Amino acid sequence: ERRVPSKYQILALGISLVGLYFLTTPEAGFNFGDLLTTFCAVSFALHVVLISYFTEREEVKEMELLVPQFVVVVLVNSMLIPFVKGEVFVNGSIIFVALFSAVFATIFAVTVQLKYQRFLGSVGASLIYVGEPAFALFFAMILLKEIPGKMEVLGLLFMTAGMIFGGTSSFIMRDRSVKN
Known part of the structure; x- marks a missing residue:
């Protein structure tokens, strides 16, 4: 986006990463799963930045970006x-899980992200993504x-504090720039 994150956003990211470290408590070192992660x-991160880039224009509709x-x-x-090991089969519960994931984890979640990320920015949105393991726990x-x-x-x-601090820092910085 060619914007430097504020010191508050960098601090919030650092707090969230420390929280993520404590939450996951790595014991075996870096492995293949860590590489995939x-x-x-x-x-x-690329997805979040591209959404910020494309949704800054007011004329963009969510569905124009959701369908692709x-x-x-x-x-x-x-x-x-x-490339999936073992046999691939389809039954009623697999179809239910696929449809549930498609509707809620993809269509609904990305539509909300496309609609509201322009107000939060990519740094604020990334802090919300950092919170996924915290919400899972x-x-x-x-x-x-x-x-x-x-x-x-x-x-x-730590992760909750980082998300709150990072989310509110966007509004604090905006209020300071309006007052000046």
């Missing part, structure tokens, strides 16, 4: 099916009655 993180994204997801996943505690360890709770608190 890093690749996904870079892909999501959905088609790409379908095509990429279809191309990867031959929070809902596992509520729905599955999981009991987190001290490090996980510390990580959850």
Whole structure:
């Protein structure tokens, strides 16, 4: 975007990353799953920046950007099916999960992101993405009655603080520029 993040946004990202470290507590070092996660993180970062770039124009409608994204997801996943180990089969529960994921995790989530990210910016949106593991732990505690360890709770608190601080820093910076 050719914009330098504010010192508050950088601090919020640092707090969130410390929280992520505590939440995941890596023990075995860097492995193949970490490599895939890093690749996904870079892909999501590019996705967030491109959405900010394309939604800054007021005349852009969400569906104009949603449909190509959905088609790409379908095509990429279809191309990867031959590389899945084991047998690929389809039954009622798999179709339900696929449809549920398509509607809520793809169509609904990306539509909301396309509609509202222009107000938050890519840095604020990335801080929300950083919070996904925190929300996963929070809902596992509520729905599955999981009991987190001290490090996980510390990580959850750090990530929540980073998200709140990063999200509010965008508004603080905007208010300061309006007053000046």
